[in-house]
Amino acid sequence: MIKHPPVIGIDLGATNLRVGLVENGSLINIAKKKLPRDKSVMSIVSEISNMIADVDNGAKKIGIGVPSVVDPDEGIVYDVQNIPGWEKVHLKDLIEENTGKSVYLNNDANCFALGESIFGNGKGKRNLIGLIMGTGFAGGIIIDGKIYNGKNCGAGEFGMIPYKQSILEHYCSGQFFSRLVGVRGEDIYEKAMQDDQDSKNLFQEFGGHVAEAIKIILYTYAPDSIILGGSVSESYALFKDGLERDLKSFGYPNSLKNLEISVSTTKDVAVLGAAALCVN
Numbered sequence: 001m002i003k004h005p006p007v008i009g010i011d012l013g014a015t016n017l018r019v020g021l022v023e024n025g026s027l028i029n030i031a032k033k034k035l036p037r038d039k040s041v042m043s044i045v046s047e048i049s050n051m052i053a054d055v056d057n058g059a060k061k062i063g064i065g066v067p068s069v070v071d072p073d074e075g076i077v078y079d080v081q082n083i084p085g086w087e088k089v090h091l092k093d094l095i096e097e098n099t100g101k102s103v104y105l106n107n108d109a110n111c112f113a114l115g116e117s118i119f120g121n122g123k124g125k126r127n128l129i130g131l132i133m134g135t136g137f138a139g140g141i142i143i144d145g146k147i148y149n150g151k152n153c154g155a156g157e158f159g160m161i162p163y164k165q166s167i168l169e170h171y172c173s174g175q176f177f178s179r180l181v182g183v184r185g186e187d188i189y190e191k192a193m194q195d196d197q198d199s200k201n202l203f204q205e206f207g208g209h210v211a212e213a214i215k216i217i218l219y220t221y222a223p224d225s226i227i228l229g230g231s232v233s234e235s236y237a238l239f240k241d242g243l244e245r246d247l248k249s250f251g252y253p254n255s256l257k258n259l260e261i262s263v264s265t266t267k268d269v270a271v272l273g274a275a276a277l278c279v280n
Helices: 041-055 091-099 108-119 175-181 185-193 197-221 231-247 253-257 269-276
Strands: 007-012 016-023 026-034 061-066 069-071 076-078 102-107 128-133 137-143 225-229 260-263
Touching (some): 016 041, 041 091, 061 269, 069 102, 076 091, 108 128, 128 231, 185 231, 231 260
Antiparallel strands (some): 069 076
């Protein structure tokens, strides 16, 4: 990604659209908008096309990250999270018809991991996992510098692994606080930052659950690096001790010595990662 012609990166979220022009590893221009109110396929495709025109400067390729199951070969997205009516959308064909550019699709977790591997904390790491911790819990897998998709980009759905009486996502995302404790994570965060001990203890408990998820990842993939992203990762300082405490029971302690766990600090990493689909 050191030298490449301009490409477009698009982060299609549940509420927002971000479209950026990336050239020679740098984000040159970016446009950000809320999704159209009706969130219909044609309204969103039209908005994407308009935003591309706003930032474009000779790009011939477009990469798009979508929060859904994706068939990257056929260019189809399925069951896009929190966007009604997007059960099966031939997004690649629609954007190519509107723009005349080549389009590459993947899911948002894979774009996050790819962006970190090229532009962020994962530089120089051949094998890494990017974990998005927000309202959900999912990962992108980079093996030997390449995205590992699995069938329909289904690899990396760590949140769906059975855990305790439920699944990992209920314990390793914001759902831990809302579903299991019955409070908003933001409220617990504010109390913890005000030195409320009960709230700080909850974050330590949360960190223990995240440690169990990371153990599963380590036993399965043995990555060099795990990079945390998403809104919940911003509270890492509050759950780090609980995570590190429970990681100590990992069966291969020498492997932990070479593992780097960090929080993403890469601005607009989802857009950068989507753009990297064009050249990776």
